[in-house]
Amino acid sequence: MSLIGSIGSLPSAHLQRLPGAGGIGGTDTQLPTIRTDGVGGASGVAPADFGSVLEKMVSAVDTKQKEAADVTRKVLLGDSDNLHQSVIAMQEAGVAFQLMVETRNKVVESYQELMRMPA
């Protein structure tokens, strides 16, 4: 349990500084809520359930994707000629998305490992 908990408290330390933590529809119902009270308190971070941490992360990635799309649209429409900023924004959004997918993979892996335990 502490393994999943530590995954939950690690990104929350970074994610709390993020702007634009708007809600993403449907994440609450799909995600299991894992309490990390004990672990979160130990690292000096306010306890947060993993669902909301992941939700924040998803919305941060979403914000990045939207920003990238916005810059790219501006370049395409001729409002701006900073081609490199558009590409850099896209790359940043891509890396953020990869980080999100990687986190999800790790959590699912841990969940499956737990499910295998009785066997």
Add this chain to the structure above:
Amino acid sequence: MNLISGIDVTAGALNAQKTRLDIVAQNIANTQTTRGPDGQAYQRRVVSFETELLRHQQQASGAGQSLQSVKVAQISTDKTPGQRVFDPQHPDAGPDGMVQMPNVNLAFEMVDLITASRAYEANLSVVKNARQMAAKTLEIGK
């Protein structure tokens, strides 16, 4: 969330080099321009850069680390006089038949062009490497 480190610094540098490339393009385009908005021959523009303090990162040990990017300080005019050629047919020729040509030297501009484009390339490879570093870090989980 700043996943790709140093990307802001490089973005500033790319911006600056792009401006420099634009100015070189302007200089080359106006090699033969004998009449500007002020009625005078074109004078070549020179771009100068200055550092730009992006942010001051306070470390836990108390030592501060500052990130410095670059931006265009000013676009100044090269005041050196250009060539004067004898061409009485020219509409901008003076009473003595001499025409004041712009002080643009195509060889200089070509060197500037190559320098700017190489500097741009160098910054682009920084971007590429920073991205690869982030991608490699994410591969830890695999």
